[in-house]
Amino acid sequence: MFTVRTHVGTVEVVSSSSDDEGASLLARYDRLPRWPYGRGVMALIGAGYFFGFFDILTIGAALPKIAEQFRVSSAVAGIAITASLVGYVVGALALGLFADRFGRRAGLYASLACFTVGSLLSAVSPNMAVLDAARFLTGVGIGAEIAVGCTYVGELAPAVIRGRIAARVSLIANTGLFLVPLLARFLVPDFEYGWRVLFAIGALGGLVILVLRLRWDLPVTVHRMVSTGRLEQARRAVERAERDVQARTGTALPTPVAVAPSGPAHLPAGTLLTSPYLGRLVLLTIVWFVFYVGNYGWLTLAPTLLVDHGFGLSESLGFVAVSGAGLLVGPLIGFAVNDRLERKFTAAIALMVWAATMAGIGLFPSAAVVMVLGFVSNAVLGMVVFLMYMYTTENFPTAHRSTGVAVTDGLGHVGGALAPVVILGTQADAGFSGAFLVMAATGVVSALLLLAGTRTRAANTTV
Secondary structure (H helix, E strand, C coil), X not given: CEEEEEECCEEEEEEHHHHHHHHHHHHXXXXXXCCCCCHHHHHHHHHHHHHHXXXXXXXXXXXXXXXXXXXXXXXXXXXXHHHHHHHHHHHHHHHHHHHHHHCHHHHHHHHHHHHHHHHHHHHCCCCHHHHHHHHHHHHHHHHHHHHHHHHHXXXXXXXXXXXXXXXXXXXXXXXXXXXXXXXXXXHCCCCCCHHHHHHHHHHHHHHHHHHHHHHHCCCCCHHHHHHCCCHHHHHHHHHHHHHHHHHHHCCCCCCCCCCCCCCCCCCCCCHHHCCCHHHHHHHHHHHHHHHHHHHHHHHHHHHHHHHHHCCCHHHHHHHHHHHHCHHHHHHHHHHHHCCCCCHHHHHHHHHHHHHHHHHHHHHCCCHHHHHHXXXXXXXXXXXXXXXHHHHHHXXXXXXXXXXXXXXXXHHHHHHHHHHHHXXXXXXXXXXXXXXXXXXXHHHHHHXXXXXXXXXXXXXXXXX
């Protein structure tokens, strides 16, 4: 006997023989009103994002010094950035599949190992060839950490508070983005090996986190246990979580709402290429592709665009530093709003606001406008990026969730790789305003595409 049920937007055919118990366990877990694990688990997950996001901006800050010391042109030095992004795509896809086959924890260990070794090799690279290879390996680790980490967080966080948990992780991760300009300003210009120290910081951080993750023994998610048929193990995990949350809140837990498991582990390898997942895969890949063109354009090219427009280098870096504080404010906003509306609506509204800030900077580029709207822009990004990650995870079944995130976010990063070509090319043809209006357009298009996506937050029903 088979029944058709929906869970966070996915429609699946499941055997009724054991799924009633699995559905009950998921319902009990997903109604928990608090994070059911200790702060150490959250810290270890967020720390991986911290150093991953830290590294994303490190190479850009180090590039001028690298070109000078290795006596190559900026274009040749810039291959290191391309190598990182190619590695990102490869890592997301390869280790995303690995995590679906061998588990989220194994994927997280592998991602951090790649990142740590790649960062260390970057710090000691004697020439561009070695640096490019090291940056590729680092990118593999970052791509996998984000793809697998998003899946892991999405499954660990009970459904009713998933948006708030995403905001907390975002705050930790964005701190890495915020600190890079500050450290780079101190280390890179005045010290010959300052750029190497930046990479060494990433390597040391990755090593420490890897050791702690191995010693801490990160928990297996209840969703994964149910998906792989380990119902007794899942039952014990849910009971522990319920006791922990009830002890912390001191009140009775909410009544569970019936949901269905998000698919067995033996779903065919081609499941994501069938309806309804193929449509989601294509749509979300396009969303991330378009979004990353504007996102990477703003985060990595803002100083260049501002200097070319006539602002001084120190002044431009000051604008970036001031506006960067918004990355820390955004997650606080997300904590308040992320679970109040259907996720795709919240994300779409945020992206429209972001588009307005880009248009404002492009059309009225005074110092005050750049700093104020730049701050708002970064606050929105700090809120919306991890919300979009969580939304992406909710579109795919447990057995193929890491792969779904890896494909959409990984291929989406091709947009990030093309950002310099698109944005700087537009600047050459249409000037400063044109470049920022293109970035604004990516926000509008991403928002409209998201509105065509599946509802996930309110889809816990049985049909």
